[in-house]
Amino acid sequence: MPVSLINPAGLPEVPLYRHVSVATGSRLVHLAGQVAVDADGQLVGDGDFAAQVKQCYRNIATALASAGAGFDDVVKLTCYLVDWTPEKLPVFMEAIEQVAAELGIDVPKPPFTGIGVTTLAGPGLLVEIEAVAVLD
Numbered sequence: 001m002p003v004s005l006i007n008p009a010g011l012p013e014v015p016l017y018r019h020v021s022v023a024t025g026s027r028l029v030h031l032a033g034q035v036a037v038d039a040d041g042q043l044v045g046d047g048d049f050a051a052q053v054k055q056c057y058r059n060i061a062t063a064l065a066s067a068g069a070g071f072d073d074v075v076k077l078t079c080y081l082v083d084w085t086p087e088k089l090p091v092f093m094e095a096i097e098q099v100a101a102e103l104g105i106d107v108p109k110p111p112f113t114g115i116g117v118t119t120l121a122g123p124g125l126l127v128e129i130e131a132v133a134v135l136d
Contacts, residue, residue, distance in 0.1 A: 002026075002134050003075055016093060017112035022074040023134035029067045033080065033128040033135070034059035035120065043124050049088060053095035056129045061103050064133060071100075071108040073133040080128040082086055084116030 002025030005018035036044045036052035037059075041069050045051025064070055081088070100107045 002136050003073055003108075003110070008037045011067060016040070017077075017109045021110050022076045025073075025134035027074070027135040029069050029133040029135060031060060031063045031094045031131045031133075033078075033130040034063065035122065035125050037122075038113075043122075045126075047126075048050075048097040048126050049092050049126050050098075052125070052127045054099040055093055056127050057103070058095065059073075060129060060131050064131070066090050067133070067135070069131040069135055071103075071105050073135055074108055074110045074131050076110055076132040077108070077112045078130045079112065079114045080117045080120060081114055082117055082120060082126045084114065102108045 002023055004022045004024075005021065006020040007018050008020060012020050014110065034056045036055035038044050038055070044055040061071070070102055081092075097107055120126075
């Protein structure tokens with residue numbers, strides 16, 4: 001596997017992610033931000049933050065698979081969250097754990113940046129997640 005995830009001494013343990021990823025592969029895979037729409041372009045989870053997080057991760061899994069990759073190959077996740085508040089963190093983490101179980105994967109924990117935004121590109125969207133992966 002070309003990706004090692006590290007929590008270095010001197011930085012706090014964060015349950016959602018690792019602080020550092022070291023990639024030794026030679027092929028980069030960049031995903032466009034994935035939102036909570038299904039294969040037909042229909043919004044999934046209108047008004048339901050957790051449902052939208054899950055759909056984003058399902059879409060990421062599909063996009064990664066198209067490049068011959070999986071969540072173990074992801075070196076960075078960036079998440080845009082509409083009207084983010086710290087009170088939403090437990091819901092966010094639980095949704096990730098549930099969708100990881102659904103997908104049959106370990107909870108992905110690469111370096112992660114969460115950015116609170118006022119709106120996204122389409123009506124009703126609450127979450128957008130982009131990913132970068134590295135393959136041999």
